[in-house]
Amino acid sequence: MGRRVHWAGIGPNPLRRRVDRAEAWFAMVLTVAVVACGPVLVWRSGETAYDRAAAAADWQRNRFVPVHAVLLQDTGDFIPVYGEDGKAKAAVQAEWTAPDGTRRVGPVIPPAPGTAGTTVLIWTDSAGNPGERPDSDPMGAAIGVGLLIALLLVAVHAGVLLGVRWWLDRRRMAAWQQEWKDVEPRWSGRR
Incomplete structure (x- = not known):
């Protein structure tokens, strides 16, 4: 246990300043909190996304119904139109x-190539x-959504830790510089 306390930076080391111990405690508390x-935040956000996507799927299923259509032309007779998924689709x-x-008679985009007289499922x-x-x-x-929230949590955790470390490093360097200004004249003999 002593090694873990020493590794975490919260032990009673005489060379550690108060600000170093405060930084170690802050990092430990923030990490434990995250x-x-x-996991609860990731689970709840994923659950919410699932519920909303399921509601959207139900709405789509209630709005669109599958019907069988008979192709009146071959799909090879037309120049293909490329859809959002990058696959070629031909309206026939x-x-x-x-x-x-x-x-009803009209243009449809069949799910697969076919010839005239082929029955296809359309919505x-x-x-x-x-x-x-x-x-x-x-x-x-x-x-x-769960993965996005998890990555966002890790990024925010790292960003907060780096921001606190940057701010504390500036304070440490300013204190070190002030201490050097006080000690250096006595050490070097200059006034």
Whole structure:
């Protein structure tokens, strides 16, 4: 235990100044606080992100419904359009039945290449207009937010410790310089 106290810098070393011991205590208390409260904060923020992403996914699932559409053209006949995910997508004419029972014809982006007459799954709103497939990932949102909060906690912890050390180092150097001004004339014999 004595080695740990010595390593932490809080032991009764006669060469340590009061400000050195205060810095060691501050670092220890801050670290214990981050270690004790950090996991709870990470868990709660991840849980909140999960709940919000799950609510968004439910909203998307309630807004868009899957329907089967029959392609009226081959997907290879058109110049591909690149989506946000970087994958090539080609809009082709298709026919489908809207949720209200009306037959609809219009351009759709099929999930995979196909030929005329191929049945594909598309997502439409309640009016039958094609839309994007709901792809909210609540678990991915929770993990991402949790990792971000954990990294932010580590960065804030390190920043506070470095800021306090910088401020205390300035005070230590000023005190050292003042002490040297007091001692140097007696030591060197100059007045």
